[in-house]
Amino acid sequence: MSNFDRNAPVWGAGRAQQTSAVEMDQGLRSFMLGVYNNMVIGLAISALFALGINKMAVTDQANAVARVGNTYLTSFGQLLYGTPLMWVVALAPLAFIFFFSFRADKMSASSARTMFFAFAAVMGVSLSTILIRYTGASVVQVFFITAAAFGGLSLYGYTTTKSLSGMGSFLVMGLIGLILASIVNIFLASGALGFAISVIGVLIFAGLTAWDTQRLKEMYLYSELGPEEAAKLSVNGALSLYLNFINMFQFLLSLLGNRE
Template sequence: MQDNTQPYVYNNVIEIENADASRRFIANVFMWMFVALGLSAGLAWIFGHDITLFKLLVDFETGQRTGFGTVVMFSPLAFVLVMSFGINRIAYPLLIVLFFAFALAMGLSLSFIFAVYAQSTIASVFITTSVVFGVMAIAGYTTKQDLTKFGAILTMLLVGIIVASLVNYFMHSEGLSQIITYVGVAVFVGLTAYDVQKLKRIGSGMEYGEASTKKMAVMGALTLYLDFINLFLLLLRLFGGKRGN
């Protein structure tokens, strides 16, 4: 009897420890994500409401982006590539600096939406995005179903969206743009649940507090941040309604 019960107790202890590590890891991921979103939202609002600052991004005479504005639009992608491909070589403190720089760059690029959509529309879509994201994050964390195959399909659809968007950049098809938007919303809604489940599994297999774990938490925050922002921009395009200042 003793030999049968000891392994059972040991296994239960391991499961509890893994679950606890996973919860702390996920909490750390969301903490970094919320900090980044706060920085981006704050900077976007400041530049979007201060004409003097906004002129640094847009030439009011020509209506075109300034050189700095063009750099701002493409710099977030550069930060993502550097962080993603350099994760094993970048020290943790530098990774944090790059993450914050990315959030600030995204904030500057997001300030352009205030020149396109009404402030009330932006606020309502942001709230909607938060609710949808929260529901799918909870679903991904609590579901017992393995979303791995589902995630692979979503990734393929995402690649298709990117290709279609590049094609439509030259075609300027309103119909194709609508299809891309609808499919994009569905993809990022699904990716939110998939990414949260993936991060939950990553967290359960790591010892909390190690440098590698800290790096993965930041990269996990980057992933969820991108899910949220892309979902927000797609919903804004879909439900933006009448454009205005």
């Protein structure tokens, strides 16, 4: 449940004061389109890897070597979901997040984009350990609910004239508390606490979606960005929105999904 580059920028004169309204509007639309394109490609990569891994791991009862709930597993599935390897797969995305955090400033835009797509693939493999617990129909249903909510929240963040910066600081503190509560609940395994974490998690990442969208818009308009810097910001922004989407999807799935 980590996110990337949550610090608000210090605005300079920026392109908002250096270009005409028409040029600014066209440039902003092109920039945001690039952000969303990168994000959608990342989501598609994650979905393909999650579905591909599950296809290799799940089989019918006659060919199964193990069982998890009502799901029958191949030998590969048993290795992936029935051994400590599951924890390695589930936590692997955190390694990418830490790497991004320390190396982002030194990467070129193309390297950052490649790393983002590699991260999306690893996240897809990690998500497969969660999706196997739910029916396919409920996963699809929750995905479309998440997509609709994300689209509305991001549109709000893009179009509102109200500053969301104060809300952002509050949400980041809430995110830290959510992470700590989730770690505690790994040991407590409390259903009530898990439910509360899921509800709060949905609200936090809903707010972060609107805030991150506005933050990216303002960073483009009011910061001094050359083509390379704008391209890198597009990738970093896509990562932030991607993480908001994935986390909101997981929390909604825990609330609304039908378990196998």
